[in-house]
Amino acid sequence: MTVAQAQPNIALIKYWGKRDSGRNLPATGSLSLTLESLWTRMSVRFAEGPGEDRLYVDGINNDSMLGRVTGCLDRLCGAARPAATVESTSNFPIGAGLASSAAAFASLVTAAAAATGQAHDRQTLARLAGAASGSAARSLYPGIVELKVDDREIGVTSIANADEWPLRVVVAITDESTKRLGSGEAMLRSAATSPFYSAWVERQEADLEVARNAVLKRNFEQLAAVSEHNCLKMHSVMWTARPAIVYWNQATLACMEAVRDLQKYGVPVFFTIDAGPQVKAVCLAEVEGRVIEMLSSTAGVRRVLASGLGEGARVLG
Numbered sequence: 001m002t003v004a005q006a007q008p009n010i011a012l013i014k015y016w017g018k019r020d021s022g023r024n025l026p027a028t029g030s031l032s033l034t035l036e037s038l039w040t041r042m043s044v045r046f047a048e049g050p051g052e053d054r055l056y057v058d059g060i061n062n063d064s065m066l067g068r069v070t071g072c073l074d075r076l077c078g079a080a081r082p083a084a085t086v087e088s089t090s091n092f093p094i095g096a097g098l099a100s101s102a103a104a105f106a107s108l109v110t111a112a113a114a115a116t117g118q119a120h121d122r123q124t125l126a127r128l129a130g131a132a133s134g135s136a137a138r139s140l141y142p143g144i145v146e147l148k149v150d151d152r153e154i155g156v157t158s159i160a161n162a163d164e165w166p167l168r169v170v171v172a173i174t175d176e177s178t179k180r181l182g183s184g185e186a187m188l189r190s191a192a193t194s195p196f197y198s199a200w201v202e203r204q205e206a207d208l209e210v211a212r213n214a215v216l217k218r219n220f221e222q223l224a225a226v227s228e229h230n231c232l233k234m235h236s237v238m239w240t241a242r243p244a245i246v247y248w249n250q251a252t253l254a255c256m257e258a259v260r261d262l263q264k265y266g267v268p269v270f271f272t273i274d275a276g277p278q279v280k281a282v283c284l285a286e287v288e289g290r291v292i293e294m295l296s297s298t299a300g301v302r303r304v305l306a307s308g309l310g311e312g313a314r315v316l317g
């Protein structure tokens, strides 16, 4: 049995749309922060021979994700492999817009490759994780991560590590329940029905360049502006899909307002929101206490989690 850990990552320039859904190849590149204190640990145990795979999530038998897990293991080990028992534990709510599938598939490929003695490099593991869940490719890498894509494949790199720019992420949890519409399906609907989708895809490269340069120059203000803009554009695409996709609730809006209030006082903080109602506030370390205080006292916030930037997926012990 092998155990691996991966942390979720939070995209600042978002992946929202696929150029090839068969291969799960993203329409555009993306840029994200790999977290430190939220984690998923995945153990993989192979039986002697073929059979049905089993998946336990936080101790409970889970069939809804089993097909994706089996597909991922087949791509890694071949379909003639022995049956696997996969157990995952996370220290944060899953399926609620906190990038749990990113941490899950990044830790799965890492554990399964080690369990079968395959010495894949990080890039190969990232591609395998990305084929299961696009955002998972980024959780193989530490710190601030960029994913590039062409018609053939993705390429992932870390463009700064935690020591080089120790950003903090404060997550305001406004609803812990599992989302009704998964991001994969929501993206396909957005691409098929939103009149803004093609404009979104067209502008991604420009946003990525601004964000990448902001990271390389450690220019917080520039990163803040392009990240908020990119997040709001992604949600505009969702809102204009048919039927509309709205992941926000009242508390999501209240948190955005709270972040705007802090910005008025010159506090270096910005928000981003994924396919769920939670708000992630990214800030410099010296203002983390103020951001935690502000979001904890915002109406509708259930609890707040705080994290620095962390390592990529790795085998434990």
Ligand code: DP6
Pocket: 010, 011, 013, 014, 015, 016, 024, 030, 099, 101, 102, 132, 133, 134, 135, 136, 183, 184, 185, 274, 275
């Ligand atoms: C809003 O990686 O969950 O978090 O490839 O279909 O599994 P699939 O999608 P997934 O989508 C993530 C969407 C997002 C933005 C992001 O992480 O870039």
